[in-house]
Amino acid sequence: MTSVSSRLVRLLNMVPYFQANPRITRTEAAVDLGVSTKQLEEDLNQLWMCGLPGYGPGDLIDFQFSGDTVEVTFSAGIDRALKLTSPEATGLLVALRALADIPGVVDPQAARSAIAKIAAAAGTVGHDDTLAAVNNQDAPAESRAAGAVRAAVRDKRALTIDYYAASHDTVTTRTVDPIRVLLIGGNSYLEAWSREAEGVRLFRFDRIVEATELDEPAAPPALTLQAPPDTSLFDADPALPAATLRVAPSALWMLEYYPVRDVRELPDGSCEVAMTYASADWMTRLLLGFGSAVQVLAPESLGQRVQATAAAALTSYESYEAHEAHEA
Known part of the structure; x- marks a missing residue:
């Protein structure tokens, strides 16, 4: 996240920079922009693919190269203040x-x-x-821990954090080297090298109780910086229960909105899927909303829970109807 955002800021500033420094050399520009000449070439090639809708000749940002110098010949309006529709x-x-x-x-x-x-x-x-x-004084304020972590990621500083592990109901102190901030499933996570575990770990922001920036730079192994984020554990957390469901054709849209996996299409057009869930109450409410269009195949306990909840709701409704009829 940090490298992408840094490059975006640099790309947005490059056209005005070259306009303010016409016919500057690639070497001088790379020094001013704080990048290697190779990275500068990659940025220029990227900018060549950016421009105005239509994206044809005369729409894209253009440069003129003479020897080692660079000059902007068409800015595509990137040097003007953005006007949003x-x-x-x-x-x-x-x-x-x-x-x-x-x-x-x-x-x-x-x-x-x-x-x-x-x-x-x-x-x-x-x-x-x-x-x-x-x-607005009523707006939620950033916690001290979240602010400290965000600053450490930005400044590339090491941290000590007190972290609540929900699975063990314990708070432990870790020394970490921040890598980036990730957004996964509506939650924010700090991806960092854990010195205690000697590996990359994800720490959910709302479970970081305290954070203190150390007087030393973050030093995660180089390979962890080059590797993409590993979020595979969110695909099927082995600590969470999973249900096997039979989904009728009329409810197949749920596959686009809920974390299902192992989808197997059946001859009648329905699908058998596996779905991980954290709360049995939440899963029961979800399944009740689909009615007969989604059937629980396993575990049996979940199926019984859904049936019992539906029966209780029906009994309550019948009692309400009887009471209303009596009052009338």
Whole structure:
């Protein structure tokens, strides 16, 4: 996450930089931008593929190269202030509001300030509402631990964290070298090298009780920085129960919205799937909502739970109907 965001910021600044420094050499530009000449070439090639809708000749950012020098010949408007359409502003506001509520991803106060400015520029709120959004005292504040972790990731500093392990109901102290922040299933995680475990671990932000930045740089092994995030454990956590379900054709849309796996299509058009769940109560409510379109094949205990809950609901409804009829 950090490397992608850093490159995006650099790419957005490169066109104005080259316009302000016409015919600068690649070597000089690489030094100024803090990258290698190889990375600079990759960035220029990336920018060549960016531009205005249409994305044909005359729409894309263009450069002129003379010897080792670089000069911008067409900026595609990237050097001008961005003007958002109403749908674009709405989409950006929704995304910012979602990020502001997830610990560790962004500074909530900065996000709320950006939200207020975008909303005001889009004409959806007045000036007083803008100030209120920025200064809202009731808005959730970032915890000290989340702020410390976010700063350590940004500054590439090592950390000690007190972490609550829900599976063991214990709090342990770890020394970690931050790698990046990840968003998985609506939760934010710190991906870091755990010195105690000598391996990469994911730490959920809302379970980091305390965090203290150390007076030393983060030093995760180089291979962990080059490797993509490993989120495979979220595909099928062996510590969580799993249900085998038969899903009728009318309910196959659930495969797009819920974490199902091992999908097997049956001759009648239905599917047999495996689905991991953390809460039996939540799973029961979900299955009741599908009615007869989703059948529990295993475990038997879940099927019995769904049947018992449905029977209890039906009894309550019949009692209510009888009471209403008697009152009438």
